Amino acid sequence: MYPCTGCGLCCKHIGSISELKDYDLGNGVCKYLDVLTNSCVIYDTRPDICRVDKMFDDVYHEFFSKRDFYVKNAEACNSLQLIHKIDKSYKLNIKEI
Numbered sequence: 851m852y853p854c855t856g857c858g859l860c861c862k863h864i865g866s867i868s869e870l871k872d873y874d875l876g877n878g879v880c881k882y883l884d885v886l887t888n889s890c891v892i893y894d895t896r897p898d899i900c901r902v903d904k905m906f907d908d909v910y911h912e913f914f915s916k917r918d919f920y921v922k923n924a925e926a927c928n929s930l931q932l933i934h935k936i937d938k939s940y941k942l943n944i945k946e947i
Contacts, residue, residue, distance in 0.1 A: 852902035852920055853947065857940040858888030859930040860900075869899040920947045 864870040865878030924942040
């Protein structure tokens with residue numbers, strides 16, 4: 851399973867994801883993100899696009915190994931965290947993936 855650290859940044863940057871346009875509050879933040887806990891209030895029924903492992907199995911397995919797909923997702927997460935100066939405890943250690 852993808853090692854998400856729960857920083858919530860991916861849910862705060864959905865504005866350019868066409869599959870999530872109905873979830874966008876208009877500012878790029880998902881309407882189902884609890885901003886106090888950075889948790890998804892519809893986690894068990896969230897869209898497939900929000901499920902790293904599901905997207906790998908359904909789409910990206912043709913293009914990447916699972917490890918490489920995880921690394922690409924972790925790089926995106928870590929880049930967002932760096933830009934937003936998120937505490938380093940949320941950083942994904944790509945070498946451990």
